[in-house]
Every structure is written in C-alpha cells, then in structure tokens.
Amino acid sequence: MADTLSRVQRIIVDRLGVDAAEVTLEASITEDLGGDSLDSMDLILELEDEFSIEISDADAEKIKTVGDIVSYINSHS
Amino acid sequence: MLEEKVALVTGGSRGIGRATSLALAKAGAHVAIVYAGNQDAAEDTATAVRDLGRQALIIQADVSKAADVDRAVKETVSTWGRVDILVNNAGIARDNLLLRIKEEDWDQVVDTNLKGVFLFTKAVTRPMMKQRFGRIINMSSVVGLKGNAGQANYTAAKAGVIGLTKSVARELASRNITVNAIAPGFIETDMTEAISDEMQKSMLEQIPLARLGKPEDVAQTVVFLASDHASYITGQTINVDGGMVT
Numbered sequence: 001m002a003d004t005l006s007r008v009q010r011i012i013v014d015r016l017g018v019d020a021a022e023v024t025l026e027a028s029i030t031e032d033l034g035g036d037s038l039d040s041m042d043l044i045l046e047l048e049d050e051f052s053i054e055i056s057d058a059d060a061e062k063i064k065t066v067g068d069i070v071s072y073i074n075s076h077s
Numbered sequence: 078m079l080e081e082k083v084a085l086v087t088g089g090s091r092g093i094g095r096a097t098s099l100a101l102a103k104a105g106a107h108v109a110i111v112y113a114g115n116q117d118a119a120e121d122t123a124t125a126v127r128d129l130g131r132q133a134l135i136i137q138a139d140v141s142k143a144a145d146v147d148r149a150v151k152e153t154v155s156t157w158g159r160v161d162i163l164v165n166n167a168g169i170a171r172d173n174l175l176l177r178i179k180e181e182d183w184d185q186v187v188d189t190n191l192k193g194v195f196l197f198t199k200a201v202t203r204p205m206m207k208q209r210f211g212r213i214i215n216m217s218s219v220v221g222l223k224g225n226a227g228q229a230n231y232t233a234a235k236a237g238v239i240g241l242t243k244s245v246a247r248e249l250a251s252r253n254i255t256v257n258a259i260a261p262g263f264i265e266t267d268m269t270e271a272i273s274d275e276m277q278k279s280m281l282e283q284i285p286l287a288r289l290g291k292p293e294d295v296a297q298t299v300v301f302l303a304s305d306h307a308s309y310i311t312g313q314t315i316n317v318d319g320g321m322v323t
Contacts, residue, residue: 038248042252045207
C-alpha cells in the first residue's frame with residue numbers, strides 16, 4: 001500500500017507539477033491538484049504503464065481521488 | 078525528414094493514399110497500408126514502399142468498424158512499437174441529387190468518410206499521448222468547404238472532418254499531437270475519373286492553375302504536415318486545389 005502510494009505520488013508530482021505533500025489519499029485529481037480532464041486521462045495511461053495493468057474507460061471514469069487510484073491498483077495488480 | 082517514423086495510411090493502396098504511402102516512405106517512414114478490399118493494389122503499394130528501402134505492412138479493415146480499427150492500430154504498434162503519423166484518407170462517394178440519396182448511401186458515406194476518421198483518431202490517441210508525439214492528417218475536400226450539387230452526403234462528411242480536426246487539435250495540442258486537414262480540389266484519381274468529360278471541362282474552368290491536381294501534390298502536403306517543419310501548425314485545413322478556394 002505504502003509502496004503503491006509513493007509510486008502514484010511520484011507520477012502525479014511529475015505530471016501535475018504539485019508538491020508531494022499535497023498528494024494525499026483524499027486529494028481529488030481535478031479539484032485539489034489542479035488537473036483537467038485530459039491530465040486525468042494522461043495519468044491513467046501513465047499508471048497503466050507503471051503498474052502493467054489496463055484500466056477500462058468505465059473504471060477510469062470512477063477514479064476521482066488519489067485514494068481511488070491506490071485502491072484500484074491494489075485490487076487489480 | 079521522417080526517418081524511422083511509423084505511419085498508418087487508411088485507403089493507402091490507391092489514388093491519393095498510394096501516393097501518400099510512397100511519399101512518406103521516400104521521406105523515411107515505415108508505412109502500414111490499410112485497405113478495404115483490393116488486396117492486389119495494397120500488396121503492389123507495399124512492394125513499392127519496400128523498393129524504397131522502408132518496411133510496409135498491409136492490413137485489411139473496414140474503417141467504420143471499431144473492432145477493425147483497433148486491430149489495425151494494434152498490429153501497427155506491435156510491429157514497430159509506435160505510431161507517429163496517421164493519415165485518414167479512406168473515402169468513398171455515392172453521388173446523387175439530394176432527393177435520390179438513399180438512406181444507405183448517406184450512411185455508407187458518412188460511416189466511411191467521417192466515422193472512420195473518428196475511430197482511427199481515437200485509436201491512435203492512446204499511443205500518441207504516451208509517446209508525447211503525433212501527427213494526424215485528415216483528408217477533407219474542397220467540396221466540404223464550398224458544397225457541391227449532387228454530393229450532399231459526401232460534402233457533409235468532408236465538412237464534418239474539418240470540425241473534428243479543429244476540436245481534436247485543441248484537445249491534443251498539449252501532448253504534442255498536431256491534427257490538420259487537407260482539402261484537395263480535383264485530383265486525377267479513379268474517383269474523379271468517373272466524372273463525365275463535360276463535367277471535367279466545367280471543373281477546369283473553376284481552377285486558376287488550369288489543371289487537375291496530381292495525387293503527389295496532396296502527398297507532398299501530407300509529408301510537410303507530418304514533418305518537423307510543420308510542428309507549429311495545428312487545427313488547420315490546407316487547400317491543395319490549384320487556387321479554387323481562396
């Protein structure tokens with residue numbers, strides 16, 4: 001869990017240019033971290049590569065927060 | 078100019094598509110040629126690409142079927158590991174006066190000429206976003222800008238391509254993917270050969286450069302838009318029409 005979070009944090013920091021401290025489990029990608037819808041899609045693509053998973057469009061739409069990402073990855077990889 | 082780039086050209090076996098496949102290969106790209114039905118023509122174009130020292134792949138696909146389109150893009154990416162250039166060139170015409178256009182004539186033309194562009198563009202977006210590089214070039218038509226009696230279905234689809242081009246250009250610009258359209262005028266291909274001599278004569282009168290265009294005229298514009306020379310151009314429609322529309 002901690003490892004997943006730190007890898008996710010690193011990608012989000014890199015993609016959205018935010019401080020790691022802001023990337024909490026509760027943080028919303030669009031509302032708290034300033035990402036737009038295309039950034040969110042970009043993150044999904046990056047996460048797919050990082051964790052060797054495929055995230056369907058339907059699942060991707062449900063992902064709103066950093067915590068959503070971490071729990072999705074932990075239950076699918 | 079396009080050394081080691083990977084291009085996918087729909088309707089790539091004949092006419093403007095063939096000239097485009099060859100021009101891209103001459104500029105250094107490997108080419109996946111997507112064709113609807115004429116396998117001999119596709120193989121012939123692939124051989125010509127290989128004669129230029131590049132790799133070629135032929136893929137049969139119905140551009141209006143998402144499953145076919147996804148398969149074509151996957152095959153291209155699995156062969157070369159990437160897809161840099163998409164040329165949405167496949168097109169058909171079912172010309173008739175509005176009152177005589179059957180529903181199926183409308184659907185077939187819009188499915189191939191507009192939906193096909195949507196499906197292929199969507200399918201390459203994922204790999205292109207990951208690459209942070211892409212060049213999408215859509216074949217519109219001068220009649221998509223001007224309208225043309227007897228081509229309501231064709232012109233509607235070709236005008237639609239321009240709207241799609243502009244929207245997708247805005248969506249993907251931040252990912253270094255450019256999206257442009259080309260509006261050819263009257264180009265010497267099988268499609269324009271079907272037009273009567275009388276009609277061809279009246280067409281010539283509308284062209285300031287006073288000749289039909291060649292497929293290569295369009296192909297060279299594709300190469301330019303795919304190259305680094307055009308990296309600051311997106312969302313545009315470039316007319317290659319001998320001056321018909323100004």
